[in-house]
Amino acid sequence: MSHTTTATAPKAFGGGRSPFNVSYGKIMMWFFLLSDAFTFSAFLISYGTTRFFSAVWPDANHVFSSFPFMEGGDKPLMFVSLMTFILILSSVTMVLAVHAGHGNDKQGVVKWLLWTIIGGIAFLSCQAWEWTHLNHQGAWWASFQDIHSAKDVYSHFFKPDVLAAATPEQLSQSTNNFFNFFFTITGFHGAHVTSGVIFNILILVNTVNGTYEKRGHYEMVEKVGLYWHFVDLVWVFVFTCFYLL
């Protein structure tokens, strides 16, 4: 075999080299993320179908209006914005870790991976608080199924005029659907964040142990980085679908 592999700009599908110019591991990570994108979008689109089907729907500015340690205050969307910032920043620290890896800068990789892990854990803690808070208001999977409940039980979730005009059946059905989707989708996303944090810890241990230094490159940081950015990407869509639209 000759050294023609390093020649510049041969035909993409001329043979003898990958037309993608990407390693097997990175291609497979991309294709896994592509399939995961379809899983998440199946969830989000069925949420959209159900919402289009419903006569009334909970209002995000009412459902998500609390902030830890500031009970009683009406702060719509503030807490979830904080969560979004935490996740965006942890994505930034991850891309800085990947960048440090390109320069074979072991200390840089360790530093930025640590910040990424802290960001991921902070996000999960915020989500745990939000779930607990909603649960205290009666929300969970399969909640609000009793159509004979007084309208008071829905007062945290709807605009007052919508609440007054809706029938008990509409309130029960839409609130039940809303929270089934909310806990399933944010839960599925949270499971991705959790496994991302675990992957980050694993590659941090490998980096500290010098595994990648001996290998001569930090491609594993890039692959886990792709996964981590994808988790951030999904949150961008979850944020839009649940909190904005």
Added chain:
Amino acid sequence: MSHSPNNDNIQHLYEGDQSKLYSGVLAHHHDPKSAESKAQVAKIWKITLILSIITIAEVIGGLYLSAYLSKIIINSIFLILTILKSAYIVSVFMHLGDEVKWFRFCVLIPLTLFIWFIIAFLYDGSEWKMFNDTNPARFDYHQTK
């Protein structure tokens, strides 16, 4: 195998660590103190700033815009901003913008399925709502009391 990470003689890698072959590792390596490296870090922070500004704009829009604009216009703005944010994340943070053309196509072309996926299922939802609103058998559901 002992070799320097910047060794351009990749012959021996066919038997060993395959990830070095096409990962661009050989081309990517740079000095962290070089001007090029610093320019990349500056770009990352610039994108961070853009993503933050878009998110703040979305939250402000979610809180106050509904008093001034119709729902369909607000939602269109949100969707455009969301796609803009995701394009920045995929192209810069995930470095898809730096990959070769054929690889970009392989990732992006399957996403066109979403055009059918979203339209078909949202249409289905609104069709069922119309059925509920107009079918006499479902009339009680909407007209209690």
